[in-house]
Amino acid sequence: MQSQALVGHKHTLSTFVNSTPQTAAYLDIGCGRPLLMLHGFFGEKTCWLPLIELLQSQFRCISLDMLGFGESSKPEIRYDVAVEVDFVRQVVEQLNIEPCCIIGHSFGGWVASAYSLKYPNSVSSLVLAAPAGIRDDSFCGQYDALRPLLWETPAVDWALHLAKPFASLAGKSEKLQQISGWRRELMSQPVARSFLMSRMRPEDAVDTVEKEIHQLQIPTLVIAADSDETIPLWHCETYAKEIPGAELVIIPNAAHGLPQTQAQIMAKLTCKFLNN
Numbered sequence: 001m002q003s004q005a006l007v008g009h010k011h012t013l014s015t016f017v018n019s020t021p022q023t024a025a026y027l028d029i030g031c032g033r034p035l036l037m038l039h040g041f042f043g044e045k046t047c048w049l050p051l052i053e054l055l056q057s058q059f060r061c062i063s064l065d066m067l068g069f070g071e072s073s074k075p076e077i078r079y080d081v082a083v084e085v086d087f088v089r090q091v092v093e094q095l096n097i098e099p100c101c102i103i104g105h106s107f108g109g110w111v112a113s114a115y116s117l118k119y120p121n122s123v124s125s126l127v128l129a130a131p132a133g134i135r136d137d138s139f140c141g142q143y144d145a146l147r148p149l150l151w152e153t154p155a156v157d158w159a160l161h162l163a164k165p166f167a168s169l170a171g172k173s174e175k176l177q178q179i180s181g182w183r184r185e186l187m188s189q190p191v192a193r194s195f196l197m198s199r200m201r202p203e204d205a206v207d208t209v210e211k212e213i214h215q216l217q218i219p220t221l222v223i224a225a226d227s228d229e230t231i232p233l234w235h236c237e238t239y240a241k242e243i244p245g246a247e248l249v250i251i252p253n254a255a256h257g258l259p260q261t262q263a264q265i266m267a268k269l270t271c272k273f274l275n276n
Helices: 002-007 045-055 081-095 107-118 138-150 154-162 164-169 173-188 190-197 233-242 263-274
Strands: 010-017 020-029 033-038 059-064 100-105 123-129 220-225 247-251
Touching: 010 081, 020 045, 020 081, 033 045, 033 081, 033 107, 045 059, 045 263, 059 081, 081 107, 100 107, 107 123, 123 263, 138 154, 138 173, 154 164, 154 173, 164 173, 173 190, 220 233, 220 263, 233 247, 247 263
Parallel strands: 033 059, 033 100, 100 123, 123 220, 220 247
Antiparallel strands: 010 020, 020 059
8 A cells, every 4th residue: 555655656847858858757755865766677667666665764765767668758769878867867957956866776777877977966875786887798699599579570479479389398488488578578668679679789888887987986885686687796896896985785695676676675775875
């Protein structure tokens, strides 16, 4: 019941992309210092509700649907991190919340880092939970075979359906279910599909942040999941190593979905860090 009440605190702002009006949707819950929350790649603003319930008494939690996600606008553009940074900037300015604390998960951690690099005076503290944004050429080789999952054709869905009995005989039913799940997610997330299609080759990874994050002078906490199959631990370690004075905490027996599955631990770590 509490989560349903929290979802009711929805707001929108008008923003612009290429001079075209766009809507920014967000939750604004709690009181205290502003804490801007940026979701992961297949997420949206409600992903942060378990954490918001634990932090709302100390922080004004502003959970944003980034451009192309959730209830924010989904313009037909080429999506990249710079576009998301500009979108976040407009929200921060209109809400008059700078300097603010920013917490970003996965893709949101990448955007948060890029935003902090461009607008360092706008961010007082940074919490990065399993952040993406570190160049990893192995990604391309690892996922190149899954490129057909990005194709907008029903033939892919037919092929996955026809593969079920063969996968069962080979003992690969669970793997096929996982692949089918990725397919459904990608088809429901045109932004994610567009983003991945343009970054399947190593030479396309031009907007990662590992070469710039050493410039950050913002207090930073990096939270990693030791059983993360999406973001390798060394990505988090790179953030912690390159950002001066950054703190790294590794949560044992944790998978990638930290805001949903590790909300209690994340809340304690975040409060301790931000109140220090």
